[in-house]
Structures are given as structure tokens and as C-alpha cells.
Amino acid sequence: MFTTRKRRAGIVLAATVSAAVALTGCSGGGSPEPGATFDPEAEVTLDFAFWGNDVRADLYNEALAAFNEEYPNITVNVSFLGFPEFWEARQVEAAGGNLPDVMQFDYSYLRQYSENGLLLPLDDYLGGIIDTEGFEQNILDIGVVNDQTTAIPAGTNAWGMYTNPQLAEESGAPLYEGGGSWEDYNDYLIEASAAASANGVYGGADWTGRIQNFELHKRAQGENLFTDEGEPNFTQEEVAEFFALGDEIRSEGGSVPGQQLEEIYPLSAFDSARAVTELTWDNFGAGYLGNLGEGYTELGLVAPPTAEEGSQDLYLKPSMLHAISAGTDHPEAAATLVDFLVNAPETAEAFGTNRGLPASQTQLDALSLEGLDAQIQEYEDSIADRLGDAPPVPVVGYGAIEEEWRQIGLELGLGTLTPEEGAERFFTEMEVVLNS
């Protein structure tokens, strides 16, 4: 009740504001002198905003303390919020032309802000103030919108499959080894759930309820979800067929019942020790361990099934980027801060893999990874052959589309929608989001 109302208000706000953003956004800052450098003697104050929780706030405090040792004349005012609130606040500030100088940025908003000229083009600083030694070109390309670099990735993650070996053993379920075809995975889910559901444990949740798994199917055929122009690259029939791939597991009790999923949301079945496997981003491991509690000390991380052996269906996604407001008064100092956040070993030491695996090799080298972090790095190395180019920067409103897909997946599990009805609803809702 309260939350849905809140969320709806948020959407209304976002819609009203994005129109205003488009209207006022053209006040871009002047382009800097090529090879501009930062004058360390100048006293500068920067506003810096990020999303995250109390833990991340402490990590930033640590990193910024190291920054101030090196640059004592730059004062950084920090502001932080939860993810949805962070974007509500930014939308209003964007309309008022008052964005913070430096922002932690998300991939899904990059296109909207870049196309409205709200972000400072960073190309002139690359290789200068912002060191690019440690970055692969394809990683840097992630932050490019319409031929301009407007953000630098700080960390990356990839789609993967977490498994819970301890839970499997306790509940009598077998453990999935990773890879294979989606049919193999379906068979596994049914087998594991049959073995363990007496203990309230299932093989996994219905995987057709995540749009990323559909994306994997598309990419296995060499296509992305959306075209470079931001048009959907799939038909309603394809979506219906995809949803139908889960009919088998839903009807034979191979996945966690929809009602249980609804009861524990926002926690997932994996968080609450009801599922042995879960397909998700590989940086979610620490969160899972936290939510599972002290009873569980290790997780497995393996490759997701594939629809086409030998295809490049996976890709590295920036877990977060850093961007500079086009309206900043101190572009050089802001670029210096961005450089420190994405390149400095001190920052890497403070964060570990809290921001995903560091995107810059310089930062990666500074870390001695162990436990789960080492597993993530090992995993990303192991799937190197399956990693293709990242898809085009997500369409405006991708977050809402992703959430709608999840909702429909939940209803498929509850049996209130058929795959065809689900596909129809998804298309109706997607049109609304894309055309607003």
C-alpha cells in the first residue's frame, strides 16, 4: 500500500521531471582546453553523490580520506541515498541545473542524461587527468553515448549462477555444475525440487521471470534486446515462446512457488535458503551471504546454461560508473576525483569488490582477492570465451521494463497469467514506458 503508492508517485515524478530535463538540459558546459591539467594549489569544493548503504558510506569515507592526503585543497562534500531515492533527487536537480559535480552513475540512466547534455564529455581528459592505462578499450566503450565518453566504469560484473552447496547437502538436492543447455537446467530443477521440496527447498526460482535470461537467449542468436537506436529487437511471439520454456518446471513443481516468492520479497528464494541455485549478477554474492546468515559460509559460482554452445551470450556490464555534471565549475578537479576513484590503488583497497570487480587493471592488481571475491574473479576468467561485446547503452526506462518483466514472471508462477497473456501485457507496458 504505502510502498506502491510511493513508487507510483516516484514514477509520476520521474516522468514529469524527465520532460523538464529535456527542456533545460541544453545548458552544457564549455569544452575544456585539450590536455587541461589540474592546478593543485587552487582551493576547490566539490559535491559528490552516490547511492549505497551505511557500509558503502564508510568505504567512501576511507577512500576520500586517502584522496585528501594527496589533494588537500579539494574539499569533497558527500551526499548519499538509496538507489531509487538517489535518482529521484538527481532528476529534480537535473531540471534545476544543479547536479552534483561528481556522481556515481548507473548504466540504465546513462543514455538519458548524456543525450540531454547533462554530463560533461570526458574525451579531452582521457589519457590526461584521467589515466586510461589500466582499461581495456571495450570497457571504456561502455561509457560512450553517441561517440562521446560521458562516464568511466568503476567496476564490472557478469551474469552468473550462484549455488548453495551446503543447502544442497542438507536438503538432499543434487548440485548443478553450471553450463549445459536450458533443457538440462529444467531437468535439474525438477529433479532437485523433487528430492528436496519435502524440506522446503527447491532447485531454484523460475528463470523465465528474469529479462536477463531472455537477453541471453537473444544474444545466443547473435542479437541484442534493443537495437542501437533503442528499438525493441524482439516480437511478442518470441516473448510468449520464452515464457513457455518455463511451463514444464512450473507445472511439475520444479521452482519455488510464486506465493513464497511474494511473501519474502525483496529477499529472493536464494537469500532465504529456499533455493539451491539462482541466476543473477555475479557481484550479488556478498549480499547473499549476509542475508543467509552465519549458517552458510560458502557459495558456488558457475556459468549459466546457454541456448547455443559456443555463442557469446554473456557480457561484462558496468556495476557502476562515474560521471561529471556538465554544469560543474571545476571540471579539472572533478576529473581528478574521478581518476582517483577509478584508478587509485587506495580506492581499490578501501572497496574490495563492493563496487563489483574493479574495471581498471591498476586497481585489480592492488587487490589480493580471497574467498568470494577470488571466486568472482575466477568466474569472470572462466567465462572469457563466452563474453561478447556489451549491448548498446540501455534504453531510457529500462529499469521499469525489467521490473515489469519480473512482475509478470511472478504472476506466471502464481498461475494468474498464461505465457501468451504475459507476453501481451509486457508489450503493452513496454510501449507505455518507451513512448513516455
Added chain:
Amino acid sequence: MTTAGSQITSPAQLEVPLVAPPAGGRRRSLKLTPGRIAVYAALTVLAIIVLYPMLWLFLSTFKPSSEFGQNQGLLPESPTIDNYLKVIEGIGGIPLWRFFSNSLLLAVAAVVGTLFSSSLAAYAFARIRFKGAGIFFAAMIGTLLLPFHVIILPQYIMFQRLDLVDTFWPLIIPKFLATEAFFVFLMVQFIRNIPRDMDEAARIDGAGHLRIFMSIILPLIKPALITSAIFTFIWTWNDFLGPLIYLTSPENYPLPIALRLYNDQTSTSDYGATIAISFVALLPVLLFFLVFQRFLVDGVATQGLKG
């Protein structure tokens, strides 16, 4: 917070004592007839249903964070007070009392501002015939129809140009300018019900508008003032969007924003701490309501004497 909101923000609940004061039964002896027992039993069941979420919230503050997925029951399996200790310590180096005092400052300033400005505006609308009164009154009512999201952008840009963003002023100044049309309207209706004879008697004794307002009107609209105070306090205490937009430094955050900082769906969430701070944030509202609700009923009861 959620449960608090759903329990006391509904105007209907506050109006109950207004329209149905405890009718004469105070002196009658309370015999336990079968009918009465049935009524009490039904009421008890209802009360339990309504209070269950509160009880769940309270008991869940003692659950360790990892228990939220695996134990949705009422009782914690391994009770702990760590959640409270963590919450008191604060977030990112800012202690809890800081968020608390920010919330309190905002709420108290809003109550003072709303009572002061709304009652003055209401007096003018109800008692003074000035040019364009009708149009202004209609415009004032019209602002009730404007969704907050429509005015927030121009308002933000205005305060930003005044360089007042990240101070409390954008959240306090409007309260002193009678922008809460709902309360102005409430008080206008109250004042209109007060016989004009009283004003006129005072005027004959030589009182001006200010004197009439202070000595005649204000004491008589006490119930309306108290209703407005309760609503303003609760609304401001729970307000999320306003502070979210105008306050950027974490040390200026009020509680509703602070309590969300333990949650981050993109990394880890501390549900135990979230629930504990939610419960702590709920207490002042509950206290405020309990204390002032008595005045509210008193106010209605004494109103009958004014004749």
C-alpha cells in the same frame, strides 16, 4: 513507518471523537451483560488484528538481519539487541540523535509555522471583507487540487536561485506562508461558526482586528488548532520527498531518509537495522498523538459551553 502511516494519517480516525463524543454513558454502571461481552470480544479480536503488524515490527527489531528471509514468524529465533546498538551508532559517522533532532526541528517549526500563518489567513478570509476575497479564497482551495509533483520543480528552482538548497529553510518558509490550504480551510469553517456578535461586542469595547483575533477567535478555535497541529506534526515527521529533494548533506537528513540508508538492493541490506530505526522513529509520533488527542477531545467537549 509504514504501519504508523496507515494507522494515524487517516482523517476519519481523528474525526471520530469530533462527531461522536462519548455519549452520556460515563455515569451509567458498567454491567457485564452477554451482549456487552460479545461486543468486547469482537473489539478485542479487531484490536489484535490491527495491532499485529505493530507487534511484528516490535518483535522483529530483535531479529538478526539474516533471519528475515528464513523466519517470517512473530518470535525471533535468536534474539539480539545488536540492531539497536547499530542504529544508535548512526550512519557514515553521523549519530542517530542528529537525524532525530533534524526531524524534531523540522516538525516543530512546521507546527508553529502552520498554526501561526493558517490561523491568520483564516481569520482574514472569515471576518474581513477585502477586495477579491472570493477569488483569493477560490485560488486557495484550488491549490488543494495541485499535486505536489507539479509545484516541486518551480519551487526547487526558486529555492536554488536563492541559494537555500541544503538548508532547512525550503522546508520551513512555506509553512509560515499559509501554503497548507487544508488547514486554512478547516479554520475558516471553524471561525465562520463563531457568532459575529462576539466580535462586535469586542469592537464596541474598542478592540481592533489583532485584539479580536488574539482574545476572541484564537481561544475559540482551539480544537481546529490542535487538529492542525497533530496533522502537521505527523505529516512533517513522515515527509520523505521534501527533505529528499532539498537536503543533500547526510548530516541534515531527517529520520525517514536516514532509515532507508540501511537498505541497498544493489549490494547488501541490513533489514534488522531498518526495522529497529523504523520502530524508534515511530515512537515520537505515537507519543505526540497520545498526548494531544486528549486535548482534542477536551476541546470538542468544552466547545458546547460557549453558547
